[in-house]
Amino acid sequence: MGERRQKVLVLYLANSALDSPVVAWAQYDGAGERRHMSGDSDEPPYATGVGALTDGWRLFQASQLLPHARGEEHDLAYLKYEFFFERWVETP
Amino acid sequence: MNNTPPLLSDQQMASFVARGFLRLDAVVPDAINQQFLQEAGQVAQPAPGRKLRHAYAGLLAASGIPEVAPGTPLAEAYPRESAVWRLLALPVVQGAIRSLVGEDPVFDHHFLHVTFPPAYHEAGGSENVSQHTHQDSTVDARRAFDVQIMYYPHAVTRPMGGTRFVPGTHLRKVSEVAIGRYQNIRGQQHMVCEAGTLLFLHHGLWHGGGVNLSDRTRTMFKIRIQPSGSQRRGWDTTERAAPEPQRPIFFVKTAQKPDTVAAILTTPEPWFEQDTSRLEYVNRIKLWRYLADDPAFDADYWMTRLENETGAR
Numbered sequence: 001m002g003e004r005r006q007k008v009l010v011l012y013l014a015n016s017a018l019d020s021p022v023v024a025w026a027q028y029d030g031a032g033e034r035r036h037m038s039g040d041s042d043e044p045p046y047a048t049g050v051g052a053l054t055d056g057w058r059l060f061q062a063s064q065l066l067p068h069a070r071g072e073e074h075d076l077a078y079l080k081y082e083f084f085f086e087r088w089v090e091t092p
Numbered sequence: 093m094n095n096t097p098p099l100l101s102d103q104q105m106a107s108f109v110a111r112g113f114l115r116l117d118a119v120v121p122d123a124i125n126q127q128f129l130q131e132a133g134q135v136a137q138p139a140p141g142r143k144l145r146h147a148y149a150g151l152l153a154a155s156g157i158p159e160v161a162p163g164t165p166l167a168e169a170y171p172r173e174s175a176v177w178r179l180l181a182l183p184v185v186q187g188a189i190r191s192l193v194g195e196d197p198v199f200d201h202h203f204l205h206v207t208f209p210p211a212y213h214e215a216g217g218s219e220n221v222s223q224h225t226h227q228d229s230t231v232d233a234r235r236a237f238d239v240q241i242m243y244y245p246h247a248v249t250r251p252m253g254g255t256r257f258v259p260g261t262h263l264r265k266v267s268e269v270a271i272g273r274y275q276n277i278r279g280q281q282h283m284v285c286e287a288g289t290l291l292f293l294h295h296g297l298w299h300g301g302g303v304n305l306s307d308r309t310r311t312m313f314k315i316r317i318q319p320s321g322s323q324r325r326g327w328d329t330t331e332r333a334a335p336e337p338q339r340p341i342f343f344v345k346t347a348q349k350p351d352t353v354a355a356i357l358t359t360p361e362p363w364f365e366q367d368t369s370r371l372e373y374v375n376r377i378k379l380w381r382y383l384a385d386d387p388a389f390d391a392d393y394w395m396t397r398l399e400n401e402t403g404a405r
């Protein structure tokens with residue numbers, strides 16, 4: 001029996017709901033089957049966060065909703081709605 | 093005789109404010125492109141065990157492109173009749189620079205970006221991967237902005253990687269490659285272009301070098317320039333239409349004109365989150381107010397609504 005390796009999927013959604021559209025994404029493959037990298041796909045792997053759930057990914061972290069600091073209400077920085085998923089696979 | 097170079101239009105400036113880039117395809121004549129490639133120099137062929145950084149260091153040391161101190165007036169940065177001097181003297185380039193950063197810009201830095209094909213990585217033992225997406229320099233809270241001129245002296249095909257950039261990201265205040273985790277973003281673009289293409293970027297635009305899967309090196313030359321004075325109304329404002337009334341939103345009975353400043357500033361990008369898209373419009377309007385020297389400007393009532401404190405007085 002082989003060892004288990006983790007695959008990670010990060011989805012950035014259009015709002016805090018898991019069934020909202022994917023606007024950005026990243027993947028990391030602990031099994032080494034594929035080297036994902038910046039700019040390697042122009043279409044997201046799933047249309048929404050729920051799409052990842054129904055395909056077997058397990059959600060393990062979601063970004064918090066934070067209040068807006070006074071005086072900085074209009075400032076924008078990082079993508080807000082970040083969801084981390086994982087999937088474990090057996091290596092040969 | 094009119095010596096004014098062709099300045100950008102209201103629509104081009106509004107598009108730059110909204111999307112953070114201006115693309116000018118094949119505007120540099122081939123004679124300048126060839127001269128530039130000759131002056132830039134050739135990278136040594138791949139050799140077993142030779143690290144890429146050594147090939148790069150050798151290229152920069154032997155290059156005919158000068159080392160230039162930051163703060164140098166752009167007009168004095170390059171030797172007369174050198175390829176970059178000739179490029180910067182092109183009327184279309186002069187017009188874009190004057191429109192975006194104003195008169196007498198200052199040189200910040202430049203760099204010769206060479207992206208290597210697989211043979212170099214195999215010989216040097218490095219991994220051939222794309223560059224992480226990043227915002228140049230560091231967290232920059234200014235309303236004023238620098239411009240990065242990306243020059244593509246030879247044709248760039250999709251397998252060669254090309255600069256990847258994400259329209260509309262320039263007004264976000266992030267810390268350089270802290271955004272490296274965002275591997276792919278809806279609406280990202282990859283530069284595929286003819287020789288002599290220029291891409292003018294707002295300094296805040298998120299970008300990164302693509303992985304080169306072709307069989308030749310890819311060269312791009314970047315020059316960052318700063319304003320030395322006012323950036324206000326540097327573009328062609330001679331035919332500005334009278335201010336338009338605020339457009340109705342949501343409940344609209346007829347199609348609206350797509351090329352007004354208001355329409356351009358309120359056009360979303362595919363990656364926009366649903367709520368923060370409205371804050372993007374707010375920040376675009378603030379930048380337009382600054383550049384147009386028009387503190388009362390608004391688009392679709394976004395700022396007027398937020399600034400209405402009459403009931404609190």
